[in-house]
Amino acid sequence: MGKRRTKHYTLSDGQVITCREVADEIGISESAARNRLMKTNDPKKIFAPYSESNGGKRQSKPTVKAKKLLPYEEPMFRLAMKVI
Numbered sequence: 001m002g003k004r005r006t007k008h009y010t011l012s013d014g015q016v017i018t019c020r021e022v023a024d025e026i027g028i029s030e031s032a033a034r035n036r037l038m039k040t041n042d043p044k045k046i047f048a049p050y051s052e053s054n055g056g057k058r059q060s061k062p063t064v065k066a067k068k069l070l071p072y073e074e075p076m077f078r079l080a081m082k083v084i
Contacts, residue, residue: 009037022046
């Protein structure tokens with residue numbers, strides 16, 4: 001079998017690195033390292049530690065759910081009850 005092609009990324013400081021090297025250095029998966037390398041070439045951002053408290057995921061703001069009206073709180077239900 002042939003040798004696998006390994007993509008090399010050049011950072012802004014001239015350092016040539018692979019996603020496997022980044023993954024081993026930080027302790028993240030290779031796909032996470034590849035995503036970092038695709039987004040930027042800044043070594044500070046690439047080698048920044050990931051958040052272990054949330055698994056490296058970004059914190060999203062909680063969504064506010066719309067308040068569900070009970071049947072007796074709806075205006076049409078109240079109107080129907082007045083008629084009866």
